[in-house]
Amino acid sequence: MHQGIRNMEDYFKLPIVLRAKELEEELRTGATKPFKKIIKAHSEDCHALGQKPITFLRQVLxxxxxPELMKDPRFPEDAKERxxxxxxxxxxxxxxxxxxxxxxETIRRHCAEFIEHRDGIHSDWQNITLSPGTSGGIRNILQLLAWKLxxxxxxxxxxxxSFPLYDACLQELNMHSVPYFLNExxxxxxxxxxLNKSFDDSTSTCTLRAIIVNNPGNPTGHVFTLQNIQEIxxxxxxxxxxxLADESQQGNVYDGSRFHSVKRVMIEMGPPYCDIELASFMSVSKGYIGESGVRGGYVEVVNMDPDVYQMYVKSLVCPSSLGQAAVHCLVDxxxxxxxxxxxxLMEKNEILLSFKEKAKLCSEIMNSINGITCNPVQGAVYAFPRITMPAKALNAAKYENQLPDVFYTFQLLEKTGICVIPGSTFGQKPGTWYFRTTILPLEEEFGEMLKGFREFHTKFLTMYS
Amino acid sequence: MHQGIRNMEDYFKLPIVLRAKELEEELRTGATKPFKKIIKAHSEDCHALGQKPITFLRQVLxxxxxPELMKDPRFPEDAKERxxxxxxxxxxxxxxxxxxxxxxETIRRHCAEFIEHRDGIHSDWQNITLSPGTSGGIRNILQLLAWKLxxxxxxxxxxxxSFPLYDACLQELNMHSVPYFLNExxxxxxxxxxLNKSFDDSTSTCTLRAIIVNNPGNPTGHVFTLQNIQEIxxxxxxxxxxxLADESQQGNVYDGSRFHSVKRVMIEMGPPYCDIELASFMSVSKGYIGESGVRGGYVEVVNMDPDVYQMYVKSLVCPSSLGQAAVHCLVDxxxxxxxxxxxxLMEKNEILLSFKEKAKLCSEIMNSINGITCNPVQGAVYAFPRITMPAKALNAAKYENQLPDVFYTFQLLEKTGICVIPGSTFGQKPGTWYFRTTILPLEEEFGEMLKGFREFHTKFLTMYS
Known part of the structure; x- marks a missing residue:
């Protein structure tokens, strides 16, 4: 077996997610549980959680x-024009x-216009390639770097x-993954x-080729400041x-934060920084669109050696035309x-406003709970609350042969039906414990979930203190 | 640069195809040529060449x-049911x-039923995975084998x-490509x-892991006999x-030939042959469907070590749901x-009948031309005629610093606007010269093309003999 693939973690087969599926099946077949349904706060699948598709996009598709539907008066002229x-x-x-x-080509040109409009800086359509989504796009670029130096x-x-798919992709390509910790x-x-420590520590084991930046971030819900981007x-x-800038959630920014694209910042910094090699990734799977199933995205590559860029383009397989059409709707x-x-606008704003409200509510409620702290959810669709685990709970986890965060999330699931992902899946500093919840469950369910969570945590503390 | 990718041939940037594009542009801007349009007999893109989409499939998509269209009475009940x-x-x-x-899952189950119906032999739906088309499917399997042994x-x-994408894929994965010649x-x-010679010759340079079989075949238009499959x-x-059986054109078989799936033949052969590891690839890009843009296909894997199969499934990225829906229409x-x-049935038969007629016409006309011989087109959508090149033509090619088949196809393009692909792109025995034409141009154009080809070849012989 290919060792890289053997090592890949199967993100979709996490024990907590498999257990949630089992519980769902048990409920379906009449089992009695302390809850009536599973709340899938682990999932990033917008439509699976009830987010409605954007009508305009579906009409264009x-x-x-x-094309016979072009004659149908019920579809609007602008959708027909697209x-x-x-x-x-x-x-x-x-x-x-x-x-x-x-x-x-025409879609690539519209992507460039979209980026130009976003940044106020020229974007060359020939630097844009369409992808089957962010993970595929990142893989295509990483592959270019997958050779010994x-x-x-x-x-x-x-x-x-960070999102475990970066690790999985590096493992698949037999590349070393060198972590740098974000500062909570x-x-x-x-x-x-x-960053410097992480770089220096790795020089004996590998030659570093690239840095992946995720902004707005998964699982942390952060949006980097301008200064952060400049430092990177x-x-x-x-x-x-x-x-490699995974900026696929650039459309989801709340809490007075502002999204700064790496491209804009480096160009504004001028020489020598404006000449750095950059690949930025965007997709239609996230944000107000949430069309994960159609598999569409784009990649903007700047300052790459033309010879290497040509190799890159050569190595691509044409992505789904319908995914490309969905990208067109995003950028036009x-x-x-x-x-x-x-x-x-009504559909888009309803979704984004709901994200914004849930983001605020989530960190407020979390921070109001004894033993939980949570940074504000500034962007994307995640909160990453920290759990202060009582010593007895740590012992109980040890007894169950589970990491404390895994123990905690399993308890939460079994008692309340709420499924969240233990922080250790994403990487956390030794001795600290987190979980990731999304803010994707629809409002009513999300409210229920926060309430259920508070009750659970209070009982958990009582039990283990 | 990644050496494998550097070595990849860019099939879409073949000089003959680039020249055809240039000529098309020259015609568009008013240049005078000995022809009025480019006949794209190089392209495998069914819809680009005028093949009509299957209405039922598009309705399901x-x-x-x-889903609001479910209420629309103009769409038939069976499309709504799918x-x-x-x-x-x-x-x-x-x-x-x-x-x-x-x-x-439900689509995978229907794929298994489709295969069962084809072969009269059990197919386990859990052995079926959906893919973004054949090249992606083959890549996913080859990747499992891309390690030193x-x-x-x-x-x-x-x-x-053979189709150059196999070579490209092996190059990308840094795997050795060991050719075996088909017998004209x-x-x-x-x-x-x-087969034995090819295997034995390679043992000093690499460890062979798999054999790719393409049936019906590109560029040769062959359909293997039962005996052929048994020997393999x-x-x-x-x-x-x-x-690895690329059987993506299994639906296109003419001339009294019959498609024998490797799966059926090996099961019927019984032990020990029925236990061989096999992956078979099918897609919606070819045949009467021809939906290359939607990117859909399936892979059936049998007898793979369960541990390896699990790794394989883990390494997949979910393909486009719309591509999957198109696969559903193929198998149901x-x-x-x-x-x-x-x-x-009318739409399907019209396309398949037209393929059949053009297949017959193509080999008949080719064989009636002095200096051209062509095996019958038994399946797929290609003819691979052999050109006997006069000595003077070989000299002229040498003078132009081109391979004789490249010289020939460029002459054909410049004189007639017919674009076909030189045999050297696919691999041919030293000293033999071929070209590949598809039978995809619509009937009237195809007739014109054969006529134009005959005239060209006659003049070519006169000029160089």
Missing amino acids: ILVTY ARVILAGCNNGSIGSYSENSGI NGKDPGVMIPKP KKNWGVDLKE IKFAYNRSLII APKEGEASYRGF | ILVTY ARVILAGCNNGSIGSYSENSGI NGKDPGVMIPKP KKNWGVDLKE IKFAYNRSLII APKEGEASYRGF
């Missing part, structure tokens, strides 16, 4: 799939034909805590000292690292004056 | 994307949610001539002697190779008595 633009970019006007490996294995710096006390920001850029420049959404504008 | 089945398999009933890595690099036997005199069948199975057993097509049946 069906119009490109079944469909015509997309189909004009397809070979022979069919969404069923292959696109170029890098994606449909100076006789040593290649390595990549990844944040901790600075709203999960980066510390230059930590300086560090990457000093250490000759490529920045209805504009003021267009037929769908009002309805689109 | 729009119904799952926009859409309901698919959505019932999606988390929370939305095509926008993630599926399991291995695909939506007995201190030697891993290698895979691949047919020559036996309708591009396999020779046991050649015996060979794979004797040499402990896994068989309208049945007799259902509302869409008649219309579906």
Whole structure:
């Protein structure tokens, strides 16, 4: 067996998630439990948790799939116009034909306009490639770096805590994963000292090629400050690292925070920083769109050696045309004056406002509970509360042969039906314990969940103190 | 740079294809040429060449994307029933949610039924995984084998001539590609002697892990006989190779030939052959469906070590749900008595009948031309005619610093606008020259093309003899 794949953690088969599935099945077949349903606060799957699809996007998808519907007056003109633009970019006007490996040109051009509008800085459409989503996009770039340098294995710096798919991808490619810890006390920001230490500690085992940055962040719900981004850029420049910026949740920012794209910041910093190699990833799986199933995203690559970029484009497989069409809807959404504008804005704002309210509510409630502390949820759709575990609970966990955070989340699940992910899945500093909850459950359920959580935690403390 | 990727040939950037694009642009901007348009006989993109999508499939896609259309009486009940089945398999009933890595269970179950019906032999749905198409599927399996064994690099036997994406995939994974030549005199069948020679010659450079079999075949248009398949199975057993069977064109078989799946043949052969490890690949990109853009396919894996199979499933990324829905339409097509049946059958048969007629016409015309010989097109959508090159033409090619087949196909393109791919792209025995044409251009254009080809070849012979 390929050792890298053997080592890969199976994120979808986490014991806590498997147990939640079992419990759901037990409930379905009539078992009596202290709860009536499983609250899937572990899942990042927006639509699975009840988020509604954006009507405009779905209309464009069906119009490109079944062009006869163009004649149907119930579909708005702007959706039809987008469909015509997309189909004009397809070979022979069919969404069923292959696109170029890098994606449909007209969609790539619209991605560049979208980025330009976001940053106020030029974006070259030829630097944009369409991807089957962020994890696929990151894999395609990492693969370019998966070769020995100076006789040593290649390595990549990844944040901790972070989404385990980065690790899985590095394992698959037989690359070293070199963690750098985010600083909880600075709203999960980066510390230059930590970055340097992490780099220096790894030099004997591997040659570092890149640093992965996740902003807004999973599982921590942070949004990096401008200063944070500047520090990362300086560090990457000093250490000759490529920045891989997972910015797929850039549309979800709350709490007065602002999203700063790595691209904009480095260009504004001027030479020598504006010449750093960067790949930034965006997708339609997250945010107000939440279309994980259609598999669509884009990658903007800047400052890559043209020869290497050509190799990169060559190594791509053309992504789903329908996923590409969904990306088009993200980057060319209805504009003021267009037929769908009002309805689109209402749907979008309803989702984003609900995220915002749940984000605020979540950290407020968490911080009001004895023994739980939680940074504000500034972006993305996650909270990462810290649990102060009483000594008796630590002993009980040891007795069960479980890590304390795993013990805690299993207790929570068995007592309340609430499924969250133990912090150790994402990486946490030794001796600290967390869990990740999403803010995706719909409002009513989310309220219930916070209430259930508070009750559980109070009883947990009583039991183990 | 990753050496494997550097070595990958860029199939989409073949000089002949780039030149065809240039010529198309020149025509568009008013240049005078000896032809009015480019005939894209190089392309495998069915819809790009005018093949119509299957209405039933597109209806199912729009119904799952926009369930409100379920109420629309213009869409038939069987399409709605398929859409309901698919959505019932999606988390929370939305095509926008993630599926399991291995695909939506209900679709996997229907794939197994489809295979059972094809072979008359049990197929376990848990052995089926859904893929983003054949090339992605093959890559996922090859990756499992991409590690050194007995201190030697891993290698895979691949047919020559063959589709260059197998080579590209092996290069990407840093695996050795060990060619075995198909026998033109036996309708591009396999020779046991050649298989053994190819295996034995490679043992000093790599450890062979698998053999890729392509049936019906690209670029040769062959369909293997039962005896051929049996020989491959015996060979794979004797040499402990896994068989990777690209059977994605199994639906396109003409000329009285019959498709024999490797799975059926090995099971029917009984022990020890029925225990061979096999992965078979199917997709919706080819055949009467031709939906290359939606990126959907399935893989059936049998006899794989359960531990390795688990790793394989773990390494998958969930493919596009819409691609999966398209696979559902392939494996659960309208049945007799259902509302869409008649219309579906008419569309399907029209496409397949046209393929059949063009297949026959193509080899007939080719063989009637002096200096061209061509095996019957038994399956898939390709002919691979052999050109006997006059000595003067060989000299002219040398003078142009081109391989003779490249010289020939460039001449053909410049004089007639017909774009075909030189045989050297696929691999050919030294000193023999071929080109690949598809039979995808629509009938009228295809007729024109054969006529234009005959005229060109006659002039070519006159000029160089």
